[in-house]
Amino acid sequence: MTIDRDFLFATLADLIRINSINPTLAAGGQGEAEISDYVSRALTAMGLEVRRFEPEPGRISVTGTLRGSGGGKSLMFNAHYDTVGVEGMDDPFSAAVRDGKMFGRGSYDMKGSLAAQMAAMKALVDSSTKLRGDVMFAAVADEEYGSLGTADLIRHVKTDAAIVTEPTAVRICLAHKGYLWIDVETKGRAAHGSRFEQGIDANMRMGRFLAELEKLERDLRARTPHPLVGPPSLHAAMLHGGGGLSTYASSCKLQIERRTVPGETEAQAVGELQQIVDRLMAADPSFQATLRAFFVREPFEVAKDAGIVQALDRALRNALGRAPEYMGDTPWMDAALLQSAGIETVVMGPGGGGAHAAVEWVEMESVVQMASILAEAALDYCA
Numbered sequence: 001m002t003i004d005r006d007f008l009f010a011t012l013a014d015l016i017r018i019n020s021i022n023p024t025l026a027a028g029g030q031g032e033a034e035i036s037d038y039v040s041r042a043l044t045a046m047g048l049e050v051r052r053f054e055p056e057p058g059r060i061s062v063t064g065t066l067r068g069s070g071g072g073k074s075l076m077f078n079a080h081y082d083t084v085g086v087e088g089m090d091d092p093f094s095a096a097v098r099d100g101k102m103f104g105r106g107s108y109d110m111k112g113s114l115a116a117q118m119a120a121m122k123a124l125v126d127s128s129t130k131l132r133g134d135v136m137f138a139a140v141a142d143e144e145y146g147s148l149g150t151a152d153l154i155r156h157v158k159t160d161a162a163i164v165t166e167p168t169a170v171r172i173c174l175a176h177k178g179y180l181w182i183d184v185e186t187k188g189r190a191a192h193g194s195r196f197e198q199g200i201d202a203n204m205r206m207g208r209f210l211a212e213l214e215k216l217e218r219d220l221r222a223r224t225p226h227p228l229v230g231p232p233s234l235h236a237a238m239l240h241g242g243g244g245l246s247t248y249a250s251s252c253k254l255q256i257e258r259r260t261v262p263g264e265t266e267a268q269a270v271g272e273l274q275q276i277v278d279r280l281m282a283a284d285p286s287f288q289a290t291l292r293a294f295f296v297r298e299p300f301e302v303a304k305d306a307g308i309v310q311a312l313d314r315a316l317r318n319a320l321g322r323a324p325e326y327m328g329d330t331p332w333m334d335a336a337l338l339q340s341a342g343i344e345t346v347v348m349g350p351g352g353g354g355a356h357a358a359v360e361w362v363e364m365e366s367v368v369q370m371a372s373i374l375a376e377a378a379l380d381y382c383a
């Protein structure tokens, strides 16, 4: 497939110059309104069927569909266009080019991917190839915070497969971790600091829980690692207990983050923590605690012999003339949401660095490679 490099790099620079900072994450964030207009116009100019979704004011996702003739399998390219904030960056919207890299907030995470998806759609349109299945471009809102965009999108559209184009240095990513957020509260009895016979110290009791939690944490990392994403882990992220120096603490609250690997369930991960509470309560009736998971993001894994993975494998060989590398990654991605909606999903995007850091860039040649691979994958999968 012939990729229009001028279009690709001009589009990438335009996308970087638009402030699309997630407004939930940083003051001054403009959200997706302006960038969604830009993307909608470009997709409309290509002759694609454009739809807009706005689950909350200004939080807009856009799709552009190239309709097939019917009877083929459908494929979605999925990229988020929100970014994190720009604190500490010298010139976050510059789109400056040096040494084959384009710089700026979101260049790597993930406007390079977005531009590659747009160039892939343009290559398919320009080639006038007749596919049987639909090819859908999706640019989604709010991945960096609550995944409002993809969560809403899967209520309105369905494809057979999806390629999430989060950056992977042009490797095929088959798995990522999930996570759970868990509240633990130990209960004490408030009393004047001089009245030890009346007080029950909730902070001291949380100390017992933390000592056991540390043992579990070591145990998790000693387990047989998942071959692509490594072992599970947890950390005691936030702790708050007590109300005054001369008062026995009546309550101590802890928030734990537990990172899960494919194959682990929420029930199992929460059960291991509940066992600690149960043991400590059995050992001392003055130990009282509650535990509750309040947010869950599932881990993601796709089989290497899945149809979309095989199509992407062949597409990469066609586009680059070499065999692909496979990987797993640790951060959670929208891939898990798409997979759970019954859309067979895989992850692959360009190379670069500095996601969420003060200097961010994307390797421009890898963006061209991605555009070419995505177009080839559509030719293969949607034929």
Ligand SMILES: [Zn+2]
Pocket: 080, 109, 110, 143, 166
């Ligand atoms: Zn991202």
